[in-house]
Amino acid sequence: MNLDYDTYAEAMLALLVWREARGELHPAKVAVAFSVLNRVAHPKWWGTSLGAVIAKKWQYSSMAAPGDPNLIQYPLPQDVDFQDSLAVVNAVIANDVTNPVPGSDSYYDVSIAAPTWAKPEQFVKQVGAFRFYNTDGDHPENAGT
Secondary structure: OOOOHHHHHHHHHHHHHHHHHOOOOHHHHHHHHHHHHHHHHOOEOOEOOHHHHHHOOOOOHHHHOOOOHHHHOOOOOOOHHHHHHHHHHHHHHOOOOOOOOOOOOEEEEOOOOOOOOOOHHHEEEEEOOEEEEOOOOOOHHHOOO
């Protein structure tokens, strides 16, 4: 097997989607994956590549928040949610699916209180249990929609 950085980064993205959105329907997994790609497309303090964005401390808690219980969770090959996460990442990377949350760079699960960064004017869309936001302001057409 010949692995390269892109393969590694895409596998990290599939793990992130599985950890962050397992149990959610396919559209929510797609939206979570696009939140990472939106950050890569609009580099800021969170990084300029898939690996850097995914590993940025405190950003995707299941991947880089000290003490998060998901940090020790790994899927088994037969895990249906992980197989769906792999399919989502493949479709997103291949541009075979439309971004349901254009410009969104952040989200939170509605099972928790809204974070202080979740400003109403930056709200883009809710998909499943996640509310997506464009916190860096590079897509003003999404404000309040």
